[in-house]
Amino acid sequence: NAGVTQTPKFQVLKTGQSMTLQCAQDMNHEYMSWYRQDPGMGLRLIHYSVGAGITDQGEVPNGYNVSRSTTEDFPLRLLSAAPSQTSVYFCASSQGPQRQFFGPGTRLTVL
Amino acid sequence: AQSVTQPDIHITVSEGASLELRCNYSYGATPYLFWYVQSPGQGLQLLLKYFSGDTLVQGIKGFEAEFKRSQSSFNLRKPSVHWSDAAEYFCAAIIQGAQKLVFGQGTRLTINP
Numbered sequence: 001n002a003g004v005t006q007t008p009k010f011q012v013l014k015t016g017q018s019m020t021l022q023c024a025q026d027m028n029h030e031y032m033s034w035y036r037q038d039p040g041m042g043l044r045l046i047h048y049s050v051g052a053g054i055t056d057q058g059e060v061p062n063g064y065n066v067s068r069s070t071t072e073d074f075p076l077r078l079l080s081a082a083p084s085q086t087s088v089y090f091c092a093s094s095q096g097p098q099r100q101f102f103g104p105g106t107r108l109t110v111l
Numbered sequence: 112a113q114s115v116t117q118p119d120i121h122i123t124v125s126e127g128a129s130l131e132l133r134c135n136y137s138y139g140a141t142p143y144l145f146w147y148v149q150s151p152g153q154g155l156q157l158l159l160k161y162f163s164g165d166t167l168v169q170g171i172k173g174f175e176a177e178f179k180r181s182q183s184s185f186n187l188r189k190p191s192v193h194w195s196d197a198a199e200y201f202c203a204a205i206i207q208g209a210q211k212l213v214f215g216q217g218t219r220l221t222i223n224p
Contacts, residue, residue: 004154033212040120042201042214043155050210058211090154098143098162098205100212102154 001026004103006091012109013081021076021106023091029101031094032074036060036087037105043090049074081110113138115204117215125223126194132187132218134202142204144185145212146176149199158200161185172196197222 007022025032033048035058045058049068063085065077074093078085088107092100114137124130136142143162147155159170166178176187185202202215 031210035214040216042115042117042216043203044214045211048210056210092155098145098212099157099160102147102156104154 004093004101006103006106010107017081023074024072025093029093033092034076035090038087083110086110115213115215117218119218121219123221127191130189130192134185136204142206145203146187147201194222
């Protein structure tokens, strides 16, 4: 199993650009989530999904969209990137929200 | 509000010394509790978890944690650290049946040779 994969590993955007961070898992997990990691703030939940077609907001959802059309994929969309969205983004999956498996992360810089 | 606090931002210990990383939680009920480790440039790996039962939990890599209800704490310990333990450590909590895992701010561990 590949586990949780994320692409790209690194990305630089200009303010106002849009992009999609990809996340995929091959463990047939129902629960998937996106976090952002900023220095001194730990990981903060952006959006999560408890199954295909079901998503909900986390702690810091503004500026991000998600969809879950399949069990395997959970992309995160930045509609109009802002410098405040410079961060490291982690995707995670699990059978429930408790024991989550994390991807390697995407380091995003918005200029 | 539900929260997880790691009071120590950065800790330095010598190789071979013992380690204790602190974690406190603020929840109405006892949450499920976790410790994760993040090596530089890597994702997070689960070290151990507490759901119920024995308050001393054993994890991977020689780590253990003790749940103390009276202190709302879940401190991580290791009797003798190795240089490879240098990493960032995160405590996390979630209420049973809830959907949102809450993380502490993290503690960066540096190991002196």
